[in-house]
Amino acid sequence: MLEVENLRIRYPGRDRPTVIEDVSFAIAPGGALGLVGESGSGKSTIAKAIVGLAPVTGGSIAVDGSPIDHARARSRRALHDRVQLVFQDPRASLNPRRSVGDAVADAFVGGATISTSVERGRRLAELLEQVGLPASFAERFPSELSGGQAQRVAIARALGRRPRLLLLDEVTASLDVSVQASILNLLRDLRDELGLTYLVIAHDLAIVRYLCDHAMVLQAGVVLERAAVAELFDEPRHPYTKVLIDSVPEMESPDGRELALVTGDPPDPAHRPSGCVFTSRCPIGPLHRVGREICLSDRPPLSPQGDAEVACHFPITHSAGAREVFDAPRTVST
Structure with a gap:
Protein backbone atom coordinates (compact mmCIF):
# COMPACT_ATOMS: atom_id res chain seq x y z
CA MET A 1 0.00 0.00 0.00
CA LEU A 2 2.73 2.46 1.02
CA GLU A 3 6.39 2.15 0.05
CA VAL A 4 9.00 4.63 1.23
CA GLU A 5 12.49 4.07 -0.15
CA ASN A 6 15.65 5.84 1.04
CA LEU A 7 13.67 8.91 2.08
CA ARG A 8 15.80 11.95 2.75
CA ILE A 9 14.42 15.27 3.97
CA ARG A 10 16.34 18.51 4.28
CA TYR A 11 14.59 21.83 4.76
CA PRO A 12 15.71 24.59 2.39
CA GLY A 13 18.12 27.27 3.52
CA ARG A 14 21.77 27.60 4.33
CA ASP A 15 23.13 25.25 6.99
CA ARG A 16 19.77 23.48 7.40
CA PRO A 17 20.25 19.92 8.67
CA THR A 18 19.05 16.74 7.04
CA VAL A 19 16.21 15.78 9.38
CA ILE A 20 15.48 12.38 7.80
CA GLU A 21 18.32 10.23 6.56
CA ASP A 22 17.74 7.24 4.23
CA VAL A 23 14.54 5.93 5.84
CA SER A 24 12.82 2.99 4.14
CA PHE A 25 9.70 1.03 5.05
CA ALA A 26 6.60 -0.53 3.53
CA ILE A 27 3.07 -1.11 4.79
CA ALA A 28 0.94 -3.84 3.22
CA PRO A 29 -2.75 -3.15 2.49
CA GLY A 30 -4.72 -3.39 5.72
CA GLY A 31 -1.57 -3.23 7.86
CA ALA A 32 -0.55 -0.74 10.52
CA LEU A 33 2.97 0.53 11.19
CA GLY A 34 3.87 2.57 14.26
CA LEU A 35 6.66 5.15 14.26
CA VAL A 36 8.33 5.28 17.68
CA GLY A 37 10.85 7.76 19.06
CA GLU A 38 11.38 10.82 21.19
CA SER A 39 10.25 14.30 20.18
CA GLY A 40 12.40 15.51 17.31
CA SER A 41 13.16 12.02 16.01
CA GLY A 42 11.45 12.77 12.68
CA LYS A 43 8.18 10.82 13.03
CA SER A 44 5.80 13.62 12.07
CA THR A 45 8.15 14.90 9.38
CA ILE A 46 7.86 11.59 7.55
CA ALA A 47 4.04 11.78 7.58
CA LYS A 48 4.14 15.37 6.36
CA ALA A 49 6.50 14.42 3.52
CA ILE A 50 4.10 11.72 2.35
CA VAL A 51 1.29 14.27 1.87
CA GLY A 52 3.53 17.03 0.53
CA LEU A 53 3.84 19.21 3.65
CA ALA A 54 7.61 18.63 4.00
CA PRO A 55 10.22 18.69 1.21
CA VAL A 56 11.50 15.39 -0.14
CA THR A 57 15.13 15.88 -1.12
CA GLY A 58 15.93 12.25 -1.85
CA GLY A 59 14.39 8.82 -2.22
CA SER A 60 10.87 7.94 -3.32
CA ILE A 61 7.32 7.51 -2.04
CA ALA A 62 4.79 5.24 -3.73
CA VAL A 63 1.14 4.55 -2.91
CA ASP A 64 -0.55 1.52 -4.47
CA GLY A 65 2.56 1.07 -6.58
CA SER A 66 2.31 4.57 -8.11
CA PRO A 67 5.17 7.02 -7.39
CA ILE A 68 4.06 10.30 -5.83
CA ASP A 69 5.28 13.52 -7.37
CA HIS A 70 4.07 16.48 -5.29
CA ALA A 71 5.14 18.89 -8.03
CA ARG A 72 2.36 17.59 -10.32
CA ALA A 73 -1.22 18.64 -9.54
CA ARG A 74 -2.70 15.42 -10.93
CA SER A 75 -0.43 13.33 -8.71
CA ARG A 76 -1.41 15.41 -5.65
CA ARG A 77 -5.14 15.00 -6.37
CA ALA A 78 -4.76 11.25 -6.79
CA LEU A 79 -2.81 11.08 -3.53
CA HIS A 80 -5.50 12.95 -1.57
CA ASP A 81 -8.10 10.46 -2.77
CA ARG A 82 -6.06 7.61 -1.31
CA VAL A 83 -4.22 9.13 1.67
CA GLN A 84 -5.46 11.42 4.45
CA LEU A 85 -3.66 12.91 7.46
CA VAL A 86 -5.36 13.23 10.87
CA PHE A 87 -3.63 15.81 13.07
CA GLN A 88 -2.96 15.87 16.80
CA ASP A 89 -5.08 18.94 17.59
CA PRO A 90 -8.51 18.58 15.96
CA ARG A 91 -9.60 22.09 16.93
CA ALA A 92 -6.67 23.63 15.08
CA SER A 93 -7.68 21.75 11.92
CA LEU A 94 -11.33 22.87 12.03
CA ASN A 95 -12.48 26.33 10.96
CA PRO A 96 -14.32 27.81 13.97
CA ARG A 97 -16.66 29.74 11.65
CA ARG A 98 -17.87 26.70 9.74
CA SER A 99 -20.28 24.06 10.94
CA VAL A 100 -19.36 20.43 11.38
CA GLY A 101 -21.47 19.57 8.34
CA ASP A 102 -19.63 22.03 6.11
CA ALA A 103 -16.22 20.89 7.38
CA VAL A 104 -16.93 17.22 6.73
CA ALA A 105 -18.72 17.85 3.42
CA ASP A 106 -15.65 19.68 2.08
CA ALA A 107 -14.01 16.28 1.74
CA PHE A 108 -16.52 14.87 -0.72
CA VAL A 109 -18.60 17.69 -2.26
CA GLY A 110 -17.92 17.88 -5.99
CA GLY A 111 -17.26 14.17 -6.30
CA ALA A 112 -18.85 12.22 -9.10
CA THR A 113 -21.19 10.36 -6.75
CA ILE A 114 -22.40 13.47 -4.84
CA SER A 115 -24.55 15.67 -7.07
CA THR A 116 -27.58 16.69 -5.00
CA SER A 117 -28.23 18.09 -1.54
CA VAL A 118 -30.06 14.88 -0.63
CA GLU A 119 -27.01 12.80 -1.49
CA ARG A 120 -24.84 15.26 0.42
CA GLY A 121 -26.99 14.89 3.53
CA ARG A 122 -27.02 11.12 3.25
CA ARG A 123 -23.25 10.90 2.89
CA LEU A 124 -22.72 13.36 5.74
CA ALA A 125 -24.97 11.35 8.08
CA GLU A 126 -23.15 8.16 7.06
CA LEU A 127 -19.74 9.62 7.91
CA LEU A 128 -20.86 10.97 11.28
CA GLU A 129 -22.44 7.64 12.13
CA GLN A 130 -19.21 5.84 11.23
CA VAL A 131 -17.35 7.84 13.88
CA GLY A 132 -20.06 7.47 16.52
CA LEU A 133 -21.79 10.87 16.22
CA PRO A 134 -25.49 11.54 15.49
CA ALA A 135 -26.44 13.29 12.25
CA SER A 136 -27.61 16.30 14.30
CA PHE A 137 -23.96 17.17 14.99
CA ALA A 138 -23.76 18.51 11.44
CA GLU A 139 -25.36 21.72 12.72
CA ARG A 140 -22.84 22.28 15.51
CA PHE A 141 -19.72 24.42 15.43
CA PRO A 142 -16.24 23.43 16.69
CA SER A 143 -16.63 25.55 19.86
CA GLU A 144 -19.60 23.37 20.85
CA LEU A 145 -17.60 20.13 20.70
CA SER A 146 -15.56 18.35 23.34
CA GLY A 147 -12.02 17.28 22.47
CA GLY A 148 -13.11 13.73 21.70
CA GLN A 149 -16.04 14.88 19.56
CA ALA A 150 -13.78 17.26 17.63
CA GLN A 151 -11.36 14.42 16.90
CA ARG A 152 -14.23 12.23 15.70
CA VAL A 153 -15.24 15.02 13.32
CA ALA A 154 -11.65 15.25 12.05
CA ILE A 155 -11.64 11.50 11.43
CA ALA A 156 -15.00 11.70 9.63
CA ARG A 157 -13.62 14.43 7.38
CA ALA A 158 -10.57 12.30 6.62
CA LEU A 159 -12.85 9.42 5.61
CA GLY A 160 -14.85 11.64 3.23
CA ARG A 161 -12.81 10.75 0.15
CA ARG A 162 -12.85 7.06 1.04
CA PRO A 163 -9.06 6.88 1.45
CA ARG A 164 -7.22 3.60 1.85
CA LEU A 165 -4.41 4.97 4.03
CA LEU A 166 -4.69 7.16 7.14
CA LEU A 167 -1.67 8.91 8.64
CA LEU A 168 -2.48 9.28 12.36
CA ASP A 169 -0.21 11.91 13.91
CA GLU A 170 -0.51 11.76 17.72
CA VAL A 171 -4.30 11.69 17.36
CA THR A 172 -4.98 11.08 21.07
CA ALA A 173 -2.18 13.18 22.61
CA SER A 174 -4.43 16.15 23.42
CA LEU A 175 -7.28 14.06 24.87
CA ASP A 176 -8.13 12.88 28.36
CA VAL A 177 -7.20 9.28 29.09
CA SER A 178 -10.82 8.04 29.16
CA VAL A 179 -11.50 9.71 25.81
CA GLN A 180 -8.29 8.32 24.34
CA ALA A 181 -9.58 4.78 24.86
CA SER A 182 -12.79 5.46 22.93
CA ILE A 183 -10.90 7.03 20.01
CA LEU A 184 -8.46 4.12 19.87
CA ASN A 185 -11.33 1.63 19.84
CA LEU A 186 -12.98 3.64 17.06
CA LEU A 187 -9.80 3.57 14.96
CA ARG A 188 -9.42 -0.14 15.49
CA ASP A 189 -13.03 -0.77 14.44
CA LEU A 190 -12.71 1.46 11.36
CA ARG A 191 -9.60 -0.39 10.26
CA ASP A 192 -11.47 -3.70 10.43
CA GLU A 193 -14.71 -2.43 8.85
CA LEU A 194 -13.22 -0.36 6.03
CA GLY A 195 -9.99 -2.28 5.41
CA LEU A 196 -7.90 0.81 6.15
CA THR A 197 -4.12 0.95 6.32
CA TYR A 198 -2.52 3.00 9.12
CA LEU A 199 0.74 4.82 9.69
CA VAL A 200 0.60 5.62 13.41
CA ILE A 201 2.80 8.29 15.01
CA ALA A 202 2.69 8.17 18.80
CA HIS A 203 4.96 8.99 21.71
CA ASP A 204 2.84 6.64 23.84
CA LEU A 205 4.14 3.15 23.17
CA ALA A 206 0.92 1.60 24.51
CA ILE A 207 -0.94 3.15 21.56
CA VAL A 208 1.47 1.63 19.06
CA ARG A 209 1.11 -1.74 20.76
CA TYR A 210 -2.70 -1.51 20.63
CA LEU A 211 -3.14 -0.29 17.05
CA CYS A 212 -0.17 -1.61 15.10
CA ASP A 213 1.20 -4.84 13.65
CA HIS A 214 4.74 -3.56 13.15
CA ALA A 215 6.83 -0.74 14.60
CA MET A 216 9.88 1.24 13.55
CA VAL A 217 12.13 3.03 16.04
CA LEU A 218 13.66 6.37 15.02
CA GLN A 219 16.36 8.53 16.60
CA ALA A 220 17.54 11.79 14.98
CA GLY A 221 15.94 10.81 11.66
CA VAL A 222 17.70 7.42 11.52
CA VAL A 223 16.02 4.01 11.79
CA LEU A 224 17.45 1.99 14.70
CA GLU A 225 15.07 -0.97 14.82
CA ARG A 226 12.16 -2.42 12.86
CA ALA A 227 10.11 -5.44 13.92
CA ALA A 228 6.68 -6.91 14.52
CA VAL A 229 5.07 -5.22 17.53
CA ALA A 230 5.08 -8.38 19.67
CA GLU A 231 8.74 -8.98 18.88
CA LEU A 232 9.71 -5.38 19.53
CA PHE A 233 8.04 -5.16 22.95
CA ASP A 234 8.86 -8.65 24.20
CA GLU A 235 12.46 -8.78 22.97
Whole structure:
Protein backbone atom coordinates (compact mmCIF):
# COMPACT_ATOMS: atom_id res chain seq x y z
CA MET A 1 0.00 0.00 0.00
CA LEU A 2 2.73 2.46 1.02
CA GLU A 3 6.39 2.15 0.05
CA VAL A 4 9.00 4.63 1.23
CA GLU A 5 12.49 4.07 -0.15
CA ASN A 6 15.65 5.84 1.04
CA LEU A 7 13.67 8.91 2.08
CA ARG A 8 15.80 11.95 2.75
CA ILE A 9 14.42 15.27 3.97
CA ARG A 10 16.34 18.51 4.28
CA TYR A 11 14.59 21.83 4.76
CA PRO A 12 15.71 24.59 2.39
CA GLY A 13 18.12 27.27 3.52
CA ARG A 14 21.77 27.60 4.33
CA ASP A 15 23.13 25.25 6.99
CA ARG A 16 19.77 23.48 7.40
CA PRO A 17 20.25 19.92 8.67
CA THR A 18 19.05 16.74 7.04
CA VAL A 19 16.21 15.78 9.38
CA ILE A 20 15.48 12.38 7.80
CA GLU A 21 18.32 10.23 6.56
CA ASP A 22 17.74 7.24 4.23
CA VAL A 23 14.54 5.93 5.84
CA SER A 24 12.82 2.99 4.14
CA PHE A 25 9.70 1.03 5.05
CA ALA A 26 6.60 -0.53 3.53
CA ILE A 27 3.07 -1.11 4.79
CA ALA A 28 0.94 -3.84 3.22
CA PRO A 29 -2.75 -3.15 2.49
CA GLY A 30 -4.72 -3.39 5.72
CA GLY A 31 -1.57 -3.23 7.86
CA ALA A 32 -0.55 -0.74 10.52
CA LEU A 33 2.97 0.53 11.19
CA GLY A 34 3.87 2.57 14.26
CA LEU A 35 6.66 5.15 14.26
CA VAL A 36 8.33 5.28 17.68
CA GLY A 37 10.85 7.76 19.06
CA GLU A 38 11.38 10.82 21.19
CA SER A 39 10.25 14.30 20.18
CA GLY A 40 12.40 15.51 17.31
CA SER A 41 13.16 12.02 16.01
CA GLY A 42 11.45 12.77 12.68
CA LYS A 43 8.18 10.82 13.03
CA SER A 44 5.80 13.62 12.07
CA THR A 45 8.15 14.90 9.38
CA ILE A 46 7.86 11.59 7.55
CA ALA A 47 4.04 11.78 7.58
CA LYS A 48 4.14 15.37 6.36
CA ALA A 49 6.50 14.42 3.52
CA ILE A 50 4.10 11.72 2.35
CA VAL A 51 1.29 14.27 1.87
CA GLY A 52 3.53 17.03 0.53
CA LEU A 53 3.84 19.21 3.65
CA ALA A 54 7.61 18.63 4.00
CA PRO A 55 10.22 18.69 1.21
CA VAL A 56 11.50 15.39 -0.14
CA THR A 57 15.13 15.88 -1.12
CA GLY A 58 15.93 12.25 -1.85
CA GLY A 59 14.39 8.82 -2.22
CA SER A 60 10.87 7.94 -3.32
CA ILE A 61 7.32 7.51 -2.04
CA ALA A 62 4.79 5.24 -3.73
CA VAL A 63 1.14 4.55 -2.91
CA ASP A 64 -0.55 1.52 -4.47
CA GLY A 65 2.56 1.07 -6.58
CA SER A 66 2.31 4.57 -8.11
CA PRO A 67 5.17 7.02 -7.39
CA ILE A 68 4.06 10.30 -5.83
CA ASP A 69 5.28 13.52 -7.37
CA HIS A 70 4.07 16.48 -5.29
CA ALA A 71 5.14 18.89 -8.03
CA ARG A 72 2.36 17.59 -10.32
CA ALA A 73 -1.22 18.64 -9.54
CA ARG A 74 -2.70 15.42 -10.93
CA SER A 75 -0.43 13.33 -8.71
CA ARG A 76 -1.41 15.41 -5.65
CA ARG A 77 -5.14 15.00 -6.37
CA ALA A 78 -4.76 11.25 -6.79
CA LEU A 79 -2.81 11.08 -3.53
CA HIS A 80 -5.50 12.95 -1.57
CA ASP A 81 -8.10 10.46 -2.77
CA ARG A 82 -6.06 7.61 -1.31
CA VAL A 83 -4.22 9.13 1.67
CA GLN A 84 -5.46 11.42 4.45
CA LEU A 85 -3.66 12.91 7.46
CA VAL A 86 -5.36 13.23 10.87
CA PHE A 87 -3.63 15.81 13.07
CA GLN A 88 -2.96 15.87 16.80
CA ASP A 89 -5.08 18.94 17.59
CA PRO A 90 -8.51 18.58 15.96
CA ARG A 91 -9.60 22.09 16.93
CA ALA A 92 -6.67 23.63 15.08
CA SER A 93 -7.68 21.75 11.92
CA LEU A 94 -11.33 22.87 12.03
CA ASN A 95 -12.48 26.33 10.96
CA PRO A 96 -14.32 27.81 13.97
CA ARG A 97 -16.66 29.74 11.65
CA ARG A 98 -17.87 26.70 9.74
CA SER A 99 -20.28 24.06 10.94
CA VAL A 100 -19.36 20.43 11.38
CA GLY A 101 -21.47 19.57 8.34
CA ASP A 102 -19.63 22.03 6.11
CA ALA A 103 -16.22 20.89 7.38
CA VAL A 104 -16.93 17.22 6.73
CA ALA A 105 -18.72 17.85 3.42
CA ASP A 106 -15.65 19.68 2.08
CA ALA A 107 -14.01 16.28 1.74
CA PHE A 108 -16.52 14.87 -0.72
CA VAL A 109 -18.60 17.69 -2.26
CA GLY A 110 -17.92 17.88 -5.99
CA GLY A 111 -17.26 14.17 -6.30
CA ALA A 112 -18.85 12.22 -9.10
CA THR A 113 -21.19 10.36 -6.75
CA ILE A 114 -22.40 13.47 -4.84
CA SER A 115 -24.55 15.67 -7.07
CA THR A 116 -27.58 16.69 -5.00
CA SER A 117 -28.23 18.09 -1.54
CA VAL A 118 -30.06 14.88 -0.63
CA GLU A 119 -27.01 12.80 -1.49
CA ARG A 120 -24.84 15.26 0.42
CA GLY A 121 -26.99 14.89 3.53
CA ARG A 122 -27.02 11.12 3.25
CA ARG A 123 -23.25 10.90 2.89
CA LEU A 124 -22.72 13.36 5.74
CA ALA A 125 -24.97 11.35 8.08
CA GLU A 126 -23.15 8.16 7.06
CA LEU A 127 -19.74 9.62 7.91
CA LEU A 128 -20.86 10.97 11.28
CA GLU A 129 -22.44 7.64 12.13
CA GLN A 130 -19.21 5.84 11.23
CA VAL A 131 -17.35 7.84 13.88
CA GLY A 132 -20.06 7.47 16.52
CA LEU A 133 -21.79 10.87 16.22
CA PRO A 134 -25.49 11.54 15.49
CA ALA A 135 -26.44 13.29 12.25
CA SER A 136 -27.61 16.30 14.30
CA PHE A 137 -23.96 17.17 14.99
CA ALA A 138 -23.76 18.51 11.44
CA GLU A 139 -25.36 21.72 12.72
CA ARG A 140 -22.84 22.28 15.51
CA PHE A 141 -19.72 24.42 15.43
CA PRO A 142 -16.24 23.43 16.69
CA SER A 143 -16.63 25.55 19.86
CA GLU A 144 -19.60 23.37 20.85
CA LEU A 145 -17.60 20.13 20.70
CA SER A 146 -15.56 18.35 23.34
CA GLY A 147 -12.02 17.28 22.47
CA GLY A 148 -13.11 13.73 21.70
CA GLN A 149 -16.04 14.88 19.56
CA ALA A 150 -13.78 17.26 17.63
CA GLN A 151 -11.36 14.42 16.90
CA ARG A 152 -14.23 12.23 15.70
CA VAL A 153 -15.24 15.02 13.32
CA ALA A 154 -11.65 15.25 12.05
CA ILE A 155 -11.64 11.50 11.43
CA ALA A 156 -15.00 11.70 9.63
CA ARG A 157 -13.62 14.43 7.38
CA ALA A 158 -10.57 12.30 6.62
CA LEU A 159 -12.85 9.42 5.61
CA GLY A 160 -14.85 11.64 3.23
CA ARG A 161 -12.81 10.75 0.15
CA ARG A 162 -12.85 7.06 1.04
CA PRO A 163 -9.06 6.88 1.45
CA ARG A 164 -7.22 3.60 1.85
CA LEU A 165 -4.41 4.97 4.03
CA LEU A 166 -4.69 7.16 7.14
CA LEU A 167 -1.67 8.91 8.64
CA LEU A 168 -2.48 9.28 12.36
CA ASP A 169 -0.21 11.91 13.91
CA GLU A 170 -0.51 11.76 17.72
CA VAL A 171 -4.30 11.69 17.36
CA THR A 172 -4.98 11.08 21.07
CA ALA A 173 -2.18 13.18 22.61
CA SER A 174 -4.43 16.15 23.42
CA LEU A 175 -7.28 14.06 24.87
CA ASP A 176 -8.13 12.88 28.36
CA VAL A 177 -7.20 9.28 29.09
CA SER A 178 -10.82 8.04 29.16
CA VAL A 179 -11.50 9.71 25.81
CA GLN A 180 -8.29 8.32 24.34
CA ALA A 181 -9.58 4.78 24.86
CA SER A 182 -12.79 5.46 22.93
CA ILE A 183 -10.90 7.03 20.01
CA LEU A 184 -8.46 4.12 19.87
CA ASN A 185 -11.33 1.63 19.84
CA LEU A 186 -12.98 3.64 17.06
CA LEU A 187 -9.80 3.57 14.96
CA ARG A 188 -9.42 -0.14 15.49
CA ASP A 189 -13.03 -0.77 14.44
CA LEU A 190 -12.71 1.46 11.36
CA ARG A 191 -9.60 -0.39 10.26
CA ASP A 192 -11.47 -3.70 10.43
CA GLU A 193 -14.71 -2.43 8.85
CA LEU A 194 -13.22 -0.36 6.03
CA GLY A 195 -9.99 -2.28 5.41
CA LEU A 196 -7.90 0.81 6.15
CA THR A 197 -4.12 0.95 6.32
CA TYR A 198 -2.52 3.00 9.12
CA LEU A 199 0.74 4.82 9.69
CA VAL A 200 0.60 5.62 13.41
CA ILE A 201 2.80 8.29 15.01
CA ALA A 202 2.69 8.17 18.80
CA HIS A 203 4.96 8.99 21.71
CA ASP A 204 2.84 6.64 23.84
CA LEU A 205 4.14 3.15 23.17
CA ALA A 206 0.92 1.60 24.51
CA ILE A 207 -0.94 3.15 21.56
CA VAL A 208 1.47 1.63 19.06
CA ARG A 209 1.11 -1.74 20.76
CA TYR A 210 -2.70 -1.51 20.63
CA LEU A 211 -3.14 -0.29 17.05
CA CYS A 212 -0.17 -1.61 15.10
CA ASP A 213 1.20 -4.84 13.65
CA HIS A 214 4.74 -3.56 13.15
CA ALA A 215 6.83 -0.74 14.60
CA MET A 216 9.88 1.24 13.55
CA VAL A 217 12.13 3.03 16.04
CA LEU A 218 13.66 6.37 15.02
CA GLN A 219 16.36 8.53 16.60
CA ALA A 220 17.54 11.79 14.98
CA GLY A 221 15.94 10.81 11.66
CA VAL A 222 17.70 7.42 11.52
CA VAL A 223 16.02 4.01 11.79
CA LEU A 224 17.45 1.99 14.70
CA GLU A 225 15.07 -0.97 14.82
CA ARG A 226 12.16 -2.42 12.86
CA ALA A 227 10.11 -5.44 13.92
CA ALA A 228 6.68 -6.91 14.52
CA VAL A 229 5.07 -5.22 17.53
CA ALA A 230 5.08 -8.38 19.67
CA GLU A 231 8.74 -8.98 18.88
CA LEU A 232 9.71 -5.38 19.53
CA PHE A 233 8.04 -5.16 22.95
CA ASP A 234 8.86 -8.65 24.20
CA GLU A 235 12.46 -8.78 22.97
CA PRO A 236 13.82 -5.33 22.07
CA ARG A 237 17.24 -5.69 20.46
CA HIS A 238 18.45 -2.12 20.22
CA PRO A 239 19.45 -0.45 23.53
CA TYR A 240 17.43 2.64 22.56
CA THR A 241 14.29 0.53 22.04
CA LYS A 242 14.74 -1.03 25.46
CA VAL A 243 15.20 2.40 27.02
CA LEU A 244 11.95 3.63 25.44
CA ILE A 245 10.00 0.60 26.65
CA ASP A 246 11.49 0.73 30.14
CA SER A 247 10.55 4.41 30.34
CA VAL A 248 6.83 3.58 30.25
CA PRO A 249 5.60 3.44 33.90
CA GLU A 250 3.25 0.50 33.26
CA MET A 251 6.19 -1.58 32.07
CA GLU A 252 8.22 -1.27 35.24
CA SER A 253 10.35 -4.31 35.92
CA PRO A 254 8.38 -6.77 38.11
CA ASP A 255 11.45 -8.32 39.72
CA GLY A 256 12.93 -5.12 41.09
CA ARG A 257 15.79 -4.74 38.60
CA GLU A 258 16.86 -1.20 37.78
CA LEU A 259 15.30 -0.03 34.54
CA ALA A 260 17.50 0.91 31.60
CA LEU A 261 16.86 4.64 31.72
CA VAL A 262 18.92 7.18 29.83
CA THR A 263 20.23 10.65 30.55
CA GLY A 264 21.19 13.48 28.25
CA ASP A 265 19.54 14.98 25.19
CA PRO A 266 19.00 13.42 21.73
CA PRO A 267 21.62 14.41 19.14
CA ASP A 268 21.08 17.50 17.04
CA PRO A 269 20.33 16.45 13.43
CA ALA A 270 22.62 19.28 12.34
CA HIS A 271 25.52 17.60 14.14
CA ARG A 272 24.89 13.87 13.96
CA PRO A 273 27.79 11.77 15.23
CA SER A 274 29.69 9.85 12.58
CA GLY A 275 28.93 6.60 14.37
CA CYS A 276 25.74 5.39 16.02
CA VAL A 277 23.35 8.26 16.78
CA PHE A 278 22.66 6.79 20.24
CA THR A 279 26.29 6.41 21.30
CA SER A 280 26.47 9.35 23.70
CA ARG A 281 23.52 8.06 25.77
CA CYS A 282 23.78 4.30 25.29
CA PRO A 283 23.99 2.42 28.63
CA ILE A 284 25.96 -0.41 27.01
CA GLY A 285 27.96 1.67 24.54
CA PRO A 286 31.62 2.73 24.49
CA LEU A 287 31.17 5.11 27.44
CA HIS A 288 30.34 2.07 29.62
CA ARG A 289 32.08 -0.82 27.86
CA VAL A 290 35.65 -1.33 26.74
CA GLY A 291 36.16 -2.64 23.22
CA ARG A 292 33.15 -0.90 21.73
CA GLU A 293 34.86 2.11 20.18
CA ILE A 294 33.47 1.12 16.77
CA CYS A 295 30.17 2.70 17.88
CA LEU A 296 31.88 6.09 17.87
CA SER A 297 33.31 5.87 14.37
CA ASP A 298 31.06 3.61 12.24
CA ARG A 299 27.32 4.01 11.66
CA PRO A 300 25.82 0.51 12.03
CA PRO A 301 23.67 -0.60 9.09
CA LEU A 302 20.12 -1.90 9.56
CA SER A 303 20.72 -5.66 9.57
CA PRO A 304 18.65 -8.79 10.30
CA GLN A 305 18.78 -9.92 13.94
CA GLY A 306 16.39 -12.75 14.63
CA ASP A 307 13.00 -11.68 13.27
CA ALA A 308 13.86 -8.00 13.54
CA GLU A 309 16.14 -5.53 11.76
CA VAL A 310 18.52 -3.65 14.03
CA ALA A 311 21.12 -0.92 13.48
CA CYS A 312 23.47 -1.79 16.34
CA HIS A 313 27.00 -3.19 16.52
CA PHE A 314 26.16 -4.95 19.81
CA PRO A 315 22.42 -5.82 19.78
CA ILE A 316 20.77 -7.33 22.86
CA THR A 317 20.60 -11.11 22.53
CA HIS A 318 18.02 -11.91 25.23
CA SER A 319 19.85 -14.44 27.28
CA ALA A 320 19.93 -14.16 31.07
CA GLY A 321 23.55 -13.10 30.96
CA ALA A 322 22.91 -10.42 28.38
CA ARG A 323 20.19 -8.89 30.51
CA GLU A 324 22.49 -8.73 33.53
CA VAL A 325 25.14 -6.98 31.48
CA PHE A 326 22.64 -4.46 30.16
CA ASP A 327 21.18 -3.60 33.55
CA ALA A 328 24.47 -3.37 35.42
CA PRO A 329 26.96 -1.59 33.12
CA ARG A 330 30.60 -1.36 34.14
CA THR A 331 31.76 2.26 33.82
CA VAL A 332 35.01 2.79 31.96
CA SER A 333 37.22 5.33 33.72
CA THR A 334 38.44 8.21 31.58
